[in-house]
Amino acid sequence: MTTLSQFRKAALALPETEEGTHFGMIAFSVRGKGFASLDKDGYVQLQLSDERAEQAVAAHRTGERLTRTSKPIGFRVPLADINGKDLNALVADAWLTRAPKRVVASYLSAQYSPGDGDLPAAIGKPATRALAGQGLTTLEQVATWTERDLLALHGLGPRAIRILTEELHNRKMSLAG
Structure with a gap:
């Protein structure tokens, strides 16, 4: 079972990540672009590419596509239902999807x-x-x-x-x- 502190640690470990709130949810953004949040029902919401979101849905039986106005924008899963390793990878993928290219390039070259x-x-x-x-x-x-x-x-x-x-x-x- 993954906790809020583990989720927070995964997000804040990524360059230029800021924590805030968005519509009452704990939210993480990079240069003003949101990439991960936790809603009041305990669901982690991640902005992911279509391909990565489909992989996540296939790998996590309680997960589902995240949509906005009927358009797929990512993946959501109960925080309690995802292990820390998978969560870390998905948070990083969400960050990579939303971070500016230069920030991503710098991060990747260091990693x-x-x-x-x-x-x-x-x-x-x-x-x-x-x-x-x-x-x-x-x-x-x-x-x-x-x-x-x-x-x-x-x-x-x-x-x-x-x-x-x-x-x-x-x-x-x-x-x-």
Whole structure:
């Protein structure tokens, strides 16, 4: 069972995070953009990408999509029903979704060491940071993405894709799709 203090610690550990209230809820924001809150019923509400929210719903049976005016904007789950490790990861993902790009890049470069995965150094630091920002630190993880989706990431260009494709081929793997 995760507590409010654990939730607070996870959110405030992220750069430039501020705690406040929003419509009576405990809320956390980065540069004025809300990314996580706890409502009066004990539900953690997280602003997440559609893909990440779907993963969270699949992983947590008591969780559900968070919507605003019928538009999906994230994920919500009872605080008591999520373990600390999962909550930490989801809070970080919500922060990554809402934080300014420069703040994210600075945070990721401090968090990620090239020795953490097997991505080829030849793809360059911007591409490595872009992949790490999506949680992709190994070639096996990269292989689950399509070329189109990878090219949509800021910092990842055709040269990096070519290098990744060649390295995947050398390891008898390929990009999805």
